[in-house]
């Protein structure tokens with residue numbers, strides 16, 4: 001039986017990466033089943049509690065130290081190591097989708113501070129994020145600005161040493177339970193993407209409210225946020241005026257490859273479940289795996305996953321060498337999320353009727369994978385990025 005860790009011997013990795021993946025795998029197997037679980041029937045509050053429990057456990061075990069940059073602020077290294085966060089996400093996703101989500105949001109939500117924050121902002125938030133004591137969120141999307149991020153309307157007006165925020169953000173992961181939100185808003189230094197700045201807004205700030213909790217097919221804390229004359233200190237601006245779009249893109253650049261890794265984790269779990277079912281399901285006097293149509297399905301699943309893994313860890317390795325990975329990260333995200341969707345669908349098919357029963361592992365995976373083809377750049381957007389890079393040459 002595959003352990004799901006064989007690829008850690010590939011040349012993209014150093015010894016420390018294999019050790020990390022094996023350690024988190026053992027920890028996840030022992031710890032995650034003991035934590036409270038989200039449940040479709042129990043609704044949003046159960047997902048909140050399950051998410052908080054995972055952040056706390058991930059922090060106590062030290063895994064969140066990989067999600068922040070800077071040893072002075074609790075990070076494992078001075079910069080976030082892409083291969084490490086990819087292996088962590090892949091392994092967590094293979095065990096438990098919400099644990100992957102909790103890890104990813106600590107990184108994505110604090111990523112702008114790791115990359116572009118000043119020392120006071122780093123000291124205030126990063127150690128607490130790394131310990132799992134502060135929950136982070138990344139608030140970029142708006143009702144009318146998703147794929148077209150530069151169309152955002154949420155506005156920030158500077159008045160002396162304060163900033164006044166007005167507008168909305170939506171689809172914000174950890175919305176409703178986060179302790180702070182990195183919010184991108186229009187400050188008007190220039191038209192389009194050059195007139196946006198990034199700010200930290202703490203939960204509980206007057207004028208900030210969670211306007212709506214959003215229920216989704218795989219329960220995660222998710223919300224629409226509203227800012228009504230919400231005043232924050234100017235010292236909460238991350239990076240310079242008008243640099244917010246650049247900060248957002250740099251943050252997504254770090255984490256986009258890790259979305260591919262999470263998809264891989266879901267896909268690998270689906271292959272494990274599919275193999276198990278094929279080998280054990282009695283059928284026509286034998287088992288499901290005896291039939292060549294089943295074998296072809298399993299071969300396609302494994303090949304799709306290894307192809308996606310090669311693209312994912314190529315992008316992660318290149319990024320850790322300090323190279324630009326715009327095209328490679330887009331290829332990885334597209335191939336891994338689309339491929340994992342196919343692999344998971346095939347696993348559901350192998351499980352037959354049981355594959356669509358609520359809370360069977362493959363049914364959960366079927367719901368978990370879907371949003372990954374949409375967020376942090378839908379597949380269509382990744383295609384445009386790849387083509388743009390190709391046409392530059």
Ligand SMILES: Cc1cc2nc3c(=O)[nH]c(=O)nc-3n(C[C@H](O)[C@H](O)[C@H](O)COP(=O)(O)OP(=O)(O)OC[C@H]3O[C@@H](n4cnc5c(N)ncnc54)[C@H](O)[C@@H]3O)c2cc1C
Pocket residue numbers: 138139140141143145146147148170171172173174216222371374375376377378379380381384
């Ligand atoms: C579960 C979940 C969690 C999320 N978490 C966060 C978060 O934490 N923070 C945050 O800021 N945002 C978050 N998002 C928002 C996410 O990034 C957006 O949903 C995504 O960018 C797409 O925007 P949209 O939903 O407005 O879709 P639209 O922009 O309306 O796009 C709809 C569809 O149009 C297609 N499309 C896009 N561009 C093109 C094109 N050029 N040509 C042809 N077709 C195209 C794609 O298929 C796309 O799915 C999350 C979303 C989900 C579903």
